[in-house]
Amino acid sequence: MEKEKFEKIIAKCVNGTASAEEQALVANYLDTFQQGNESWDSGEMGDKDLIGEQLYQRTQDEITAREEKNRVFKLRWLSAAAIFVALLSGGYFALRNNKPELTAQKFKNDVLPGSTKATLTLADGRQITLDEEKEGALTREGNVVVRKTRDGQLIYDMSGVAGSSKGKSQTAYNIISTPSGGKYMLILEDGTKVWMNSASSLKFPVAFTGYTRNVELTGEAYFEVARNRNKPFFVKGRGLDIKVLGTSFNLNSYASEPAAIATLIEGSVEVSGAGKKVLLKPGNQAGVSGSGISLVPHADLEEATAWKNGYFQFRDARLSEIMRQLARWYDVTVEYDRNLPDEEYTGVISQSVKISKVLEMLEQGGGVEFRIDGRKITVLSTEK
Known part of the structure; x- marks a missing residue:
């Protein structure tokens, strides 16, 4: 620098x-x-x-x-x-x-942070452990070549296939899955970029051949959708659907979270869920749960996308919310020993540190302490 x-x-x-x-x-x-x-x-x-x-x-x-x-x-x-x-x-x-x-x-026991790793499941059921593969062409799915770049990205490329035609029928689906403690970035056949957070999976067609582009997300991902007014892009998540022509947004669709959260960075999207629809503008955030759709007009975009940029950011977050994020990134389980003080926490820290660093920071707020036993974190109350 x-x-x-x-x-x-x-x-x-x-x-x-x-x-x-x-x-x-x-x-x-x-x-x-x-x-x-x-x-x-x-x-x-x-x-x-x-x-x-x-x-x-x-x-x-x-x-x-x-x-x-x-x-x-x-x-x-x-x-x-x-x-x-x-x-x-x-x-x-x-x-x-x-x-x-x-x-x-x-913390005599410690846990290393996550890294770039994922598994790709092909249409025929074969699986490729991406972090174990070298750069270059990994496989060919119909008219699409799947490549891994030097910096670990996955690219679906139709341009380099002789005689390829986007008009040909391509119904094959692939699934990319990140484990707890893993992240990955891929570029779909249409040029859409997707950043996958830990413990997430994305099901997508090898090539978009119909009148729409449809993918299904479990977990969390950040999308930069390639613009195509004639072929809208749809993301199906937990209890919601997102329609977009070309935009950037984050979708947190973890089953362990109270609601599925869509945060719009730029462009516009239509969020459907719980029998309702809402049109988001940049800076808006929609939460979808069984009770309906809630709208936050001025969301904290840095907090929503912090994971993509390699850090944790919390603003007035409950300890349980923080621990869920730590569990996914460090691939640990969390147990609570006793009732904990109803505190909120605010802070920023790099995801490249060992988990003990984060736990030590949390302890400075008072009221809690932590014990590491293998890949299990026990949260204990210090208040009598």
């Missing part, structure tokens, strides 16, 4: 004006540094200790402001600035108490 650009982002983090994506970018770099995978060049990146002190002070200011504004809740989770301090110095709590080995001592 160029020195000037890095300094500007650090300055924004210190004064509290950095976007969530900028915060995650710096968090990811600092975590890489802490793990010893990259050296810190003070001449290029600035004085590490000074940056840590500035971010620490920013955290203290925010703590004071939050306590003055609302004394009903304890500080529920540290801000992005605190997260940077944590990544820079081994944890905010460790810095404050001068115990840099706290995390390692407390």
